[in-house]
Amino acid sequence: xxxxxxxxxxxxxxxxxxxxxxxxxxxxxxxxxxxxxxxxxxxxxxxxxxxxxxxxxxxxxxxxxxxxxxxxxxxxxxxxxxxxxxxxxxxxxxxxxxxxxxxxxxxxxxxxxxxxxxxxxxxxxxxxxxxxxxxxxxxxxxxxxxxxxxxxxxxxxxxxxxxxxxxxxxxxxxxxxxxxxxxxxxxxxxxxxxxxxxxxxxxxxxxxxxxxxxxxxxxxxxxxxxxxxxxxxxxxxxxxxxxxxxxxxxxxxxxxxxxxxxxxxxxxxxxxxxxxxxxxxxxxxxxxxxxxxxxxxxxxxxxxxxxxxxxxxxxxxxxxxxxxxxxxxxxxxxxxxxxxxxxxxxxxxxxxxxxxxxxxxxxxxxxxxxxxxxxxxxxxxxxxxxxxxxxxxxxxxxxxxxxxxxxxxxxxxxxxxxxxxxxxxxxxxxxxxxxxxxxxxxxxxxxxxxxxxxxxxx
DNA sequence: GCATGATCATGC
DNA sequence: GCATGATCATGC
Numbered sequence: 001x002x003x004x005x006x007x008x009x010x011x012x013x014x015x016x017x018x019x020x021x022x023x024x025x026x027x028x029x030x031x032x033x034x035x036x037x038x039x040x041x042x043x044x045x046x047x048x049x050x051x052x053x054x055x056x057x058x059x060x061x062x063x064x065x066x067x068x069x070x071x072x073x074x075x076x077x078x079x080x081x082x083x084x085x086x087x088x089x090x091x092x093x094x095x096x097x098x099x100x101x102x103x104x105x106x107x108x109x110x111x112x113x114x115x116x117x118x119x120x121x122x123x124x125x126x127x128x129x130x131x132x133x134x135x136x137x138x139x140x141x142x143x144x145x146x147x148x149x150x151x152x153x154x155x156x157x158x159x160x161x162x163x164x165x166x167x168x169x170x171x172x173x174x175x176x177x178x179x180x181x182x183x184x185x186x187x188x189x190x191x192x193x194x195x196x197x198x199x200x201x202x203x204x205x206x207x208x209x210x211x212x213x214x215x216x217x218x219x220x221x222x223x224x225x226x227x228x229x230x231x232x233x234x235x236x237x238x239x240x241x242x243x244x245x246x247x248x249x250x251x252x253x254x255x256x257x258x259x260x261x262x263x264x265x266x267x268x269x270x271x272x273x274x275x276x277x278x279x280x281x282x283x284x285x286x287x288x289x290x291x292x293x294x295x296x297x298x299x300x301x302x303x304x305x306x307x308x309x310x311x312x313x314x315x316x317x318x319x320x321x322x323x324x325x326x327x328x329x330x331x332x333x334x335x336x337x338x339x340x341x342x343x344x345x346x347x348x349x350x351x352x353x354x355x356x357x358x359x360x361x362x363x364x365x366x367x368x369x370x371x372x373x374x375x376x377x378x379x380x381x382x383x384x385x386x387x388x389x390x391x392x393x394x395x396x397x398x399x400x401x402x403x404x405x406x407x408x409x410x411x412x413x414x415x416x417x418x419x420x421x422x423x424x425x426x427x428x429x430x431x432x433x434x435x436x437x438x439x440x441x442x443x444x445x446x447x448x449x450x451x452x453x454x455x456x457x458x
Numbered sequence: 459g460c461a462t463g464a465t466c467a468t469g470c
Numbered sequence: 471g472c473a474t475g476a477t478c479a480t481g482c
Contacts, residue, residue: 077470299475300476310477311476311477311478313475313476314474314475314476314477315474315475316473316474316475317473317474395481396481398462398463398464398480398481399463400462400463401462401463405461405462406460406461406462407460407461407462413461413462415461415462415463415464416462416463416464416465417464417465417474417475418464418465419464419465419466419472420464420465420466421463421464421465423465423472440463440464443474
């Protein structure tokens with residue numbers, strides 16, 4: 001125990017005093033930092049003179065302020081991103097549901113956060129990282145009023161899942177800004193939940209990495225970014241707000257919409273432009289504040305006369321080497337579905353062969369699908385690459401592979417995704433049948449039939 | 459008509 | 471030149 005700062009001003013003065021300094025410069029001589037402790041502990045001890053704690057009280061109990069330290073990085077293209085999600089506090093499945101949001105443990109500890117940002121740099125010793133920015137995030141402040149509404153609805157969503165006995169089905173992508181992130185040693189580190197005997201993965205409340213990245217871009221890089229929601233949401237969710245706003249365009253054909261919204265383009269992404277314009281956004285819809293903070297990707301889906309969807313949905317091609325070197329929880333595929341929401345913008349073909357705006361739907365992959373069937377497909381793919389048994393047979397010069405096929409799995413499959421068949425990635429193990437050292441780029445695809453079932457859900 | 463392999467189009 | 475989102479082509 002040391003000095004306890006009493007006021008917001010004193011906390012801020014100490015925080016500002018640390019700006020521009022490295023952790024090495026800040027380190028208290030008497031603090032034995034053995035490189036194992038966290039940088040957060042170093043700052044608590046050396047800048048704020050108190051021992052770290054994991055009590056339910058905020059760090060500065062008198063001022064009601066929680067102290068956090070978090071990294072950001074400079075990307076190859078010069079833009080900035082948060083490096084990590086901000087972990088706030090463990091979710092106490094057995095108790096948190098007993099409270100209202102206003103009285104929740106989450107809010108009690110995290111209503112006001114004094115946030116220190118340091119610049120991460122892979123090439124440096126971590127003691128040489130520099131604290132560059134200070135930020136005060138208070139959900140009571142006008143500045144964070146709209147975020148606070150969304151955070152409240154996120155918290156409510158998580159709590160309702162616990163009350164429904166579905167804590168084991170929580171996923172970080174369930175929510176917009178406030179996530180329930182994995183917080184155990186691994187996915188088998190599980191604990192009790194109140195309304196179901198199935199054990200659930202340990203999870204913590206966090207601000208998602210997309211939310212943190214948006215804070216970096218807005219407050220550190222000073223970017224100007226369009227906002228969709230201009231007035232308080234009141235008791236609507238973000239999705240309800242979107243649906244309410246675009247609903248008046250349901251049933252309109254592509255040409256009607258383009259005329260009404262004064263769009264004149266033949267670009268392939270015209271459906272995406274149409275959707276943005278419905279929400280009164282001029283630029284790229286994925287570059288709006290809300291879509292960035294919640295990491296929402298727009299996918300336009302075209303439904304045929306007979307209700308079927310012609311095409312499955314592709315994702316970036318994977319490197320064969322990456323797959324065999326990654327663990328499931330570290331894989332690109334897991335990360336994509338655990339952390340991305342999708343805004344499906346559905347167009348349906350009518351009798352006159354025109355695509356008519358049908359509906360929008362916000363979706364994220366259910367945790368049990370991700371940890372079940374999707375993981376299976378990924379593991380099978382990994383096994384095939386590792387054993388070099390990629391090509392199954394060659395007929396008329398066309399190769400058939402052993403990769404998981406559309407018909408094999410209800411949710412996803414593996415197929416080529418390349419410029420042409422000569423567009424390849426290196427194989428870590430040569431192909432047994434052909435001796436090939438490289439193979440046509442492939443990716444994971446979501447089955448068209450699965451997409452169909454998603455957009456048919458009410 | 460569908461599954462699977464193959465490829466196109468756009469933007470950076 | 472390549473990554474990414476999207477779509478085509480062929481054989482069963």
